[in-house]
Amino acid sequence: MDRKLNALLLFVGVVIFIVSADPTQQWNILVGIVLASIFSFGAFVFKGLSLDGMFSAIVVGIFAFGLGGWKLAVVLVLFFVSSVAISDRPTWGKNNIPEYSRRDGLQVWANSFWMVVFLICSTIFKAPIFLIGAIAAIATATSDTWATELGSKDRDNTYLITTFEHVAPGTDGAISVKGTGAALFAAVMISTVSVYVFSLHLSVFIIILITAFLGCFIDSYLGAIFQQNKRIVTVPATKVELKVSNNLVNTISTGLGGLLAIIFKLFFA
Known part of the structure; x- marks a missing residue:
């Protein structure tokens, strides 16, 4: 693929x-x-x-x-x-x-993937707002990666996002205090650097920060719903059965992080 x-x-x-x-x-x-x-x-x-x-x-x-x-x-x-x-x-x-x-x-x-898609849209439609979506997609990926890497070391405070049941570190859909803090720090880091190098407004910093942080939690939620339960999804209007892998969950969450940033920019900034 x-x-x-x-x-x-x-x-x-x-x-x-x-x-x-x-x-x-x-x-x-x-x-x-x-x-x-x-x-x-x-x-x-x-x-x-x-x-x-x-x-x-x-x-x-x-x-x-x-x-x-x-x-x-x-x-x-x-x-x-x-x-x-x-x-x-x-x-x-x-x-x-x-x-x-x-x-x-x-x-x-x-x-x-979605960073590239948003960049192509920005170029074709001459719409800089898609650039914000591209940055937010990167910020979401960074936030989720930091949460996963550092959250897996928090052995005493790891809970399933859907039920808040205490689970082992590394469980699909799990969140932790350390992981959440890492996700927030990563979102702040990417938002700050992006606003500085692109000379963007404070409102854009807030948008990227919020949507990246939300995208990270969306990733955990999807992981708990689909990966944790090993659910097979049937593609609408077809008989194709799709296993929801970690890569697919990451793709969906980064795309939603970028899309939310575009929506927030259009309606709230």
Whole structure:
């Protein structure tokens, strides 16, 4: 699936490059190819990404820098670097890092798909409001990742979000005091950096902060409803049965975080 997304979005990127009348945007796309390739290859060498994860990260990076400029690229890199820094993985570059610790292509797209979609919409429709959605999607992914990584270390205060039943750390749909604090801090971090580099208003800071924090809780709620119960969802109007995986839950929550930010910006700011 991730390889199909890579091929499809690379095609979209080529089309945007060809039809774009903005030389600056075309130059950004070319520079984005180089920088994204260098950064992603480095992450692969130091065992932060799998091979498929590297290629997916290159595509994501091309869109982030090409359509969002260096400012959005800074926000995206902050998400990735901070997420790796707080993880339980052994030190990068050592031979004892297990293969499963690498982030694969599906994990990359689960956190970045809606950011790319919002950037494409911003470019096609010439509507900067979609850029806020892209930033909020990154903020949601960061908030959820921090909550998961640090919340899993809170062994005494972990509860299922739907029933508040005491559960083991790492349980799908679980929340904790430490995880909630980490989610809030991550949302503040991404919101602050985004507002600074993009010179946005205080109201946008509040919107990104709130929607990222809400998106994190939506992720936990969906995890409790679907992953915890191992529910199979039937796609409407079809007989296709879909297993709700963690990657799908992440994709939905980041998309809702970005969409809520756009709605809040339209109606409340």
